[in-house]
Amino acid sequence: MFDRLPARVRVYEVGPRDGLQNEAVFVPTEDKVRLVEYLHAAGLRDIEITSFVNPRWIPPLADAEHVAAALRDAPLADCRLTALVPNERGLERALENGVREVAVFMSASETHNQRNINKSIADTWPAFAPVFARCIAEGVRIRGYVSAVWGCPYEGEVAASQVTDIAQRLLDLGVYEVSLGDTIGVGTPRQTARLLEALLERIPANALAMHMHDTRGTALANCLVGLELGITTFDASIGGMGGCPYAAGASGNLATEDLVFMLHGMGVETGIDLGHLARAGAFAQACLGRELPGRALKALCAAG
Amino acid sequence: MFDRLPARVRVYEVGPRDGLQNEAVFVPTEDKVRLVEYLHAAGLRDIEITSFVNPRWIPPLADAEHVAAALRDAPLADCRLTALVPNERGLERALENGVREVAVFMSASETHNQRNINKSIADTWPAFAPVFARCIAEGVRIRGYVSAVWGCPYEGEVAASQVTDIAQRLLDLGVYEVSLGDTIGVGTPRQTARLLEALLERIPANALAMHMHDTRGTALANCLVGLELGITTFDASIGGMGGCPYAAGASGNLATEDLVFMLHGMGVETGIDLGHLARAGAFAQACLGRELPGRALKALCAAG
Numbered sequence A, B: 001m002f003d004r005l006p007a008r009v010r011v012y013e014v015g016p017r018d019g020l021q022n023e024a025v026f027v028p029t030e031d032k033v034r035l036v037e038y039l040h041a042a043g044l045r046d047i048e049i050t051s052f053v054n055p056r057w058i059p060p061l062a063d064a065e066h067v068a069a070a071l072r073d074a075p076l077a078d079c080r081l082t083a084l085v086p087n088e089r090g091l092e093r094a095l096e097n098g099v100r101e102v103a104v105f106m107s108a109s110e111t112h113n114q115r116n117i118n119k120s121i122a123d124t125w126p127a128f129a130p131v132f133a134r135c136i137a138e139g140v141r142i143r144g145y146v147s148a149v150w151g152c153p154y155e156g157e158v159a160a161s162q163v164t165d166i167a168q169r170l171l172d173l174g175v176y177e178v179s180l181g182d183t184i185g186v187g188t189p190r191q192t193a194r195l196l197e198a199l200l201e202r203i204p205a206n207a208l209a210m211h212m213h214d215t216r217g218t219a220l221a222n223c224l225v226g227l228e229l230g231i232t233t234f235d236a237s238i239g240g241m242g243g244c245p246y247a248a249g250a251s252g253n254l255a256t257e258d259l260v261f262m263l264h265g266m267g268v269e270t271g272i273d274l275g276h277l278a279r280a281g282a283f284a285q286a287c288l289g290r291e292l293p294g295r296a297l298k299a300l301c302a303a304g
Helices: A015-022 A029-041 A064-072 A088-096 A110-117 A121-138 A160-173 A189-200 A219-228 A256-265 A274-288 A295-302 B015-022 B029-041 B064-072 B088-096 B110-117 B121-138 B160-173 B189-200 B219-228 B256-265 B274-288 B295-302
Strands: A010-013 A046-051 A080-084 A101-107 A141-147 A177-182 A208-212 A233-236 A247-251 B010-013 B046-051 B080-084 B101-107 B141-147 B177-182 B208-212 B233-236 B247-251
Touching: A010 A256, A015 A029, A015 A046, A015 A080, A029 A046, A029 A064, A029 A274, A046 A064, A064 A080, A064 A088, A080 A141, A088 A121, A101 A110, A101 A121, A101 A160, A110 A121, A121 A141, A121 A160, A141 A160, A160 A177, A160 A189, A177 A233, A189 A208, A189 A219, A189 B256, A208 A219, A219 A256, A219 B219, A233 A256, A247 B295, A256 A274, A256 A295, A256 B189, A274 A295, A295 B247, B010 B256, B015 B029, B015 B046, B015 B080, B029 B046, B029 B064, B029 B274, B046 B064, B064 B080, B064 B088, B088 B121, B101 B110, B101 B121, B101 B160, B110 B121, B121 B141, B121 B160, B141 B160, B160 B177, B160 B189, B177 B233, B189 B208, B189 B219, B208 B219, B219 B256, B233 B256, B256 B274, B256 B295, B274 B295
Parallel strands: A010 A046, A010 A233, A046 A080, A080 A101, A101 A141, A141 A177, A177 A208, A208 A233, B010 B046, B010 B233, B046 B080, B080 B101, B101 B141, B141 B177, B177 B208, B208 B233
Antiparallel strands: none
8 A cells, every 4th residue: 555655745725815714803914924924934835825805705804915915025935825816806906916826716516606606607617717818918827726526515416527527627728726625524535536536537636636624524534545546736724724614613624734744654745844834823823812623733732 | 446445344432431531521420321322322332331440540430330330231232331441450340340341451662551551561461361361251352452553652653563463462362352552643544554564464354443543633544544454443432532641632532423424425334323423422522511522523513
């Protein structure tokens, strides 16, 4: 077993965006910036910093312009900072504040897409067109999120062929990578193997990332399957910041420290220092005024 | 992947013993009995109910006699109730109260064994002799725990050959099964594969169980490796009850609901009903007056 593991994995940090957008507390802009600096100091080189959605929808990220502008001037060497943009208006705001890499999102489930971005999947493509055209013209890299891949809160299981079609179309349109999301955290390893095997028939592993939620404790087991099948980019959130939007009080994102602990234990390099990462996690806990669900963070804090 | 998974797995519930012994609260005897009844109602058929150690060492389990005596008279069909016994005196107390299956424990690490049971590993064997002789004479089944298998809080990594020698000797002495414990929760999947592959060269898979701690979030990923290598018995604790004795505030035991959720999602039968299991978990939380760390439990409670 494990004779073909990758030597190195890229950890894509989503805490400041996907984590904070699901937290009840508004973290002041300067603390958001400091959190990103802590994450960079721990060795993370891909950090999603905020979301340029309408501030009325997601009040915790209402200061997106200020966060992006502050980080444009911060000395974060070799670090790619990404911001989520839902539409042209969001992209405009992002570009005005120095963002050079954006993420777009849609759902693999028709009902989830409708409820989440108020459009059918078919109508989502034309809405992407001007965003993609502008990004390509300006040399801005685009990442694509596909959510509800392992299951939809309204429709249940989603067909692998549907996921593959959407991922392929996003890549054809120009995203450099598709991040597959287990939005409600229902994925289990055999399903993950089947899903990835179907996707990998048409899409190369290095164009895919896994964005697993730990709502039922299976995130790392699913990542392990992805690792064995050649996936080398994994999304995670510092401390496991961000709950599950469909189950109040439940855990959401996979904790970055748990992922990094497992990878390092398996001899897979990440470029991340776990001790520094715990400091970032402790800072995130202090910002939110609550204990975060990440397990390794608790163990690292207990160890002092 | 996963074309040789077992059709069915046995889940061995350790919450009432290994969970409660690491909790600060003393749960009244009648609630302990009710918890076992809830677990049985959920479909668990192997439950470790208490420990007959000296009550001064583990005050939360000071009522071992009362728990065992109450459960002797409870109508729990087809259920094996086990109690931990550290020595002859403990065995005597267990037998007097109707216990018909016991567990003994030792460590794979010399220092951990010394600190935990105050004897060298060499001196532990003669101390076991009268316990084993009495059990065999009375037809009482014995389970053997080996702790610190994935790492020792004092010595670090433990040699696979040392673990194998100890497990083999326990089986030779008459235990029906050896449960391998990741006491401090440091195991990662590649290590698990190497360790189990070494053990399985000399010991059949059906004589081994895995007892993983989720201190750093890797318990299920490690169980997945065991499952792929033919292990069919896994220990778990309802709600993830019981902290890590070597890291205050950190998580300890793997949560039963997380394990069962993953197994069912993979099409592996357990005979357990997840809805009923959540009720047992909610009751455990009420007994302890704190939120337990199990992730699926939070999701199940949130779903109502």
